[in-house]
Amino acid sequence: MDLFEYQGKQYFSRFGIAVSPGDVADTVDEAVAVADRVGYPVVVKAQVKVGGRGKAGGVKLAIDADEVRLHAGNILGLDIKGHVVRRLWIERSSDIAKEYYASFTLDRANKSHLGMLSAQGGVEIEVVAEENPEAIAFLSIDPTRGLDIETSRRWVHEAELDEAAREQAAQLLVKLYDCYTTGDCDLAEINPLILTPDGTVHALDAKVTLDENASFRHPEWEEYRATETEDPREKMAKEKGLNYIGLDGTIGIIANGAGLAMSTLDVVNQVGGSAANFLDIGGGANADVMAAALEVINADPKVTAIFVNIFGGITRVDEVAKGVLEALARVTIKAPIVLRLDGTNAVEGRAILAPHLNDRLSTEPTMLDAARRAVSLANA
Amino acid sequence: MSIFVDENTKVIVQGLTGGQGKFHGLRNRDYGTKVVGGVTPGKGGTDVDGIPVFNTVKEAVEATGATASFVVVPPKFASAAIVEAAEGGITFIVCITEGIPAHDEAVTYNRLVEDFPDVRLLGPNCPGIISPGKCNIGITSGDIALPGGPVGIVSRSGTLTYQALYELTQHGIGQTTCVGIGGDPVPGTNFIDCLAAFEADPETKAVMMIGEIGGSEEERAAEWIKHNMTKPVVSYIAGVTAPPGRKMGHAGAIISGSKGTAQAKMDALAAAGVHVCLNPTAAGEKMVEIVQAL
Structure with missing residues (x-):
């Protein structure tokens, strides 16, 4: 789960990482009130989960209440790459002497944590990595040992951060590592991490991605979930406990298992179609889950054919078949359905469907055949 | 074996x-x-x-x-x-x-x-391991596997593991062992561990490798295959059409930036001499061809 900048900063604060004083605002009046409280000049920042806010006019400096009013009015409602701004973060403007970059992520190849630190911050780290890789100090951290202050001090030295910033940065990085691990982040990134002319170091931005598998030990994440701006289809699917990702095509996909679902998208594409979604009903799905999946697909107006691709393992194909019939009894499914059913209890499942087959509900023997039929139905 | x-x-x-x-x-x-x-x-x-x-x-x-x-x-x-x-x-x-x-x-x-x-x-988050006719630890349905070899299977995805077993069994081709390594970011056993074991196993004559988007394990496997593998490898990578930045079900299946794409993995494997196929059925058919020519 990606956090908004303001949530990332609030998350950082829990771990003692210094950020600029500020607060959120959903209206122009609130923005002015926050600015009055934190002190001018302030920066008015659009809260969207997409890069390039500055270029799109979503980040503005304001020296007084009138300017806050002007900028907040312009930015609220602004469409930035398809993300409409509903919330602002207003913070005290910082004088900047130097901009650095710092982050922690999992290094999957080495099964360790990877810290990246650079004296060249404020630009995209991918660009730095491409053009000037020696400007990044990489630190591999054994997850069983963690990051201690001595290692952190050596690291800021190696990264050639300015002398005035080093001790504070070293301390901050230990806190950021704590936030990353104890806070169960997939990514904790500060860009830029700044040194002010009066010699203090703090985070000017916050990019945090949380590992949703760790939700069970973070009840405080509930508030972040509430602000997730989701595709309405994805929201409906989540409420029904389904693993769904909305796409732009016309063929609704239902499969069991993430790999098979991805593979189904690929095969549909190979035979000339395009998928409307990724939907994994998971292992052990029963009739209820299948019916819920069909209802979610049915709610997507772009869908003109539905391809159900099931390879029973833990999932029993007879249960899937019952679910399809149940869904058909419960709601009018607008698009024709093509099924491919194999694996555990496939014979029983096909037998359940046999008396109900017609041109709106058909089965095909293989994944490829079913994909072809779905594409021809979608285009009909 | x-x-x-x-x-x-x-x-x-x-x-x-x-x-x-x-x-x-x-x-x-x-x-x-x-x-x-x-x-x-x-x-x-x-x-x-x-x-x-x-x-x-x-x-x-x-x-x-x-x-x-x-x-x-x-x-x-x-x-x-x-x-x-x-x-x-x-x-x-x-x-x-x-x-x-x-x-x-x-x-x-x-x-x-x-x-x-x-x-x-x-694992974690894997279907387990089955050596047909000998031992099955995990959630794979034993009846879709066929004892006797000569193919070894290694896969990151559960259902695609079953699909791979099924494709081979349908054609009467048995498996020595089928290992599901799982779709999580830090798997305990990786492709290379399994490829090396299959390379060392005299009864395994060819290997089917099923990968998916995310991470760089397939690329590392390709590098290993190039230098160490003498047995033919057939591969299928799921997620060619997956959008970047979204976790496709598995915690590890995510394209971040330009990293972890199916195309990059397929290119790396093809360059290492692996038979890269575009869907599971094609991979099954390719393996039939290879086994028949052994």
């Missing part, structure tokens, strides 16, 4: 008294696997359909001589269960649990490497 397990492997099930543990543990036993015990704290002395249950792995190992463990416990407890297995003397751990936090996985993996270098972990 098979890799990692065989007909003599004695297995305990951590979580045997739970719903999932009981269902799959008994299925594994019915398949012929030597399931010799279960472990559930506080339930020692009881039994599940005749299989004795112990309070700790250590007790179970001492009483049964088990060397393998099947971990079927919820995400919260899985990491501790894995470490307990290693401490208790188990050398091959299969963990099917889905949804373990990435940081827990990273710590557990490194803990095993540092303190228990002889222990192999398969």
